[in-house]
Amino acid sequence: MGSSFYVHADSxxxxPAWAFTRAELAAALTAHWPGASVADSxxxxxxxxxxVEPGQWxxxxxxxxxxxxxxxxxxxxSAPLTVLHTVLRDLAPDVPVVWWPDFDAVLEPFDLAADLSAVLDAFGA
Incomplete structure (x- = not known):
């Protein structure tokens, strides 16, 4: 079983926590990527x-x-980071964000004020 990364408001x-709803998240996603899907599991x-790009999911x-x-x-x-950077800048631009891998749970900043290339570089993508 593989590892996962997590992204959360830094509380x-x-x-502050994220206040957006599932519907607002879906609307932000489809505003940027009309073919995006958000399905309840x-x-x-x-x-x-x-x-995100042709062939890049x-x-x-x-x-x-x-x-x-x-x-x-x-x-x-880069694909999931692009999605997160884009929608979180739309929905919660002033809420500090952190990310961490499940294998060590060391919180790292996810800088929404930085441009996407800086976020990708900081993440190691």
């Missing part, structure tokens, strides 16, 4: 599938209760 010091989870899950995104540790990471 360690009482910071198991209770409390939404499965996201986006063709992003597959993510969003936990509606825990308000965390996850995606598999499968390169290229």
């Amino acid at each position: 360690r010091d009482g910071g 198991v209770e409390g989870w939404a499965e996201i599938l986006v063709e 992003a597959e993510l899950s969003y936990n509606l209760r825990g308000r965390a995104f996850s995606f598999e540790d499968r390169e290229p990471w």
